[in-house]
Amino acid sequence: MNRREALRNLAIITGGIILVPSCNFSQEEVLVAYDNLSIKPSQAELLASIADTIIPATDTKGAADISVQDFILVMVNDCMEQDAQETFTQGLNDFESFSKNAGGKAFLKQERGTRERVITQGMSLEDEDNLHISEFLQITKRMTIQGFMASEYMMTEVRPYSLIPGTYNGEVLISNIDKESING
Known part of the structure; x- marks a missing residue:
């Protein structure tokens, strides 16, 4: 064996040994999109389930189908103050244990009726120990509704947006008017 090959192999083995401790795949990684x-x-999956419980899929898509949880996380990350972000994060972290106590099992494994009851209970909490859960759920509900109503799906397929003032047609019977427009 050549001395250069031996040194090269030794360098590769040393580099591999140094990198092995950093290759720990057992921990769940943090999403890096949110500073x-x-x-x-x-x-994020739990947040999607909460949003889908707030606006479930019926004849229209639900909140999870149009990824409202991404909207919620971006809004909390970019538009809320530091203390509100900490309250949101703490509420999200503690919601699973609250859900197990209130509903008997993990939130993702509960049936729809139990999920609705857990969210309703969580929003009505007033004690100091669980106030962050109530604030987290209120922020989530508000952002879910806002994200769903402003989504591309809602604005293009459910209630198409048309620019104001729209077209003028002076001879329209009231019985021929289509669905109402939510143009503001």
């Missing part, structure tokens, strides 16, 4: 929040993929 001010430390959100894990499982928490």
Whole structure:
């Protein structure tokens, strides 16, 4: 064996030994898209489930179908103050244990009626220990509704947006008028 090959192999083995401790795949990684929040993929999935419980899929798509949880996380990350972000994160972290106490099992494994009851209970909490859960759920509900109503799906397929003042047609019977427009 050549001395250069031996040194090269030794360098490769040494580099591999140095990199092995950093290859720990057992921990869940934090989503890096959010600068001010430390959100894990499982928490984003929980948030999607909460949003889908608030606006479920019926004849229209639900909140999880149009990824409202991404809108919520971006709004909290970019538009809220630091203390509100901390309250949101703490509420998201503690919601799963609250859900287990209130509903008997993990939120993602509960039926729809139990999920609705857990969210309603969580929003009505007033004690100091669980106030952050109530604030988290109120922020989530408000952002879910805002994100759903402003989504591309809502504005193009459910209630198409038309510019104001729109077209003028002076000879229209009231019985021929289409669905109302939500143009403001």
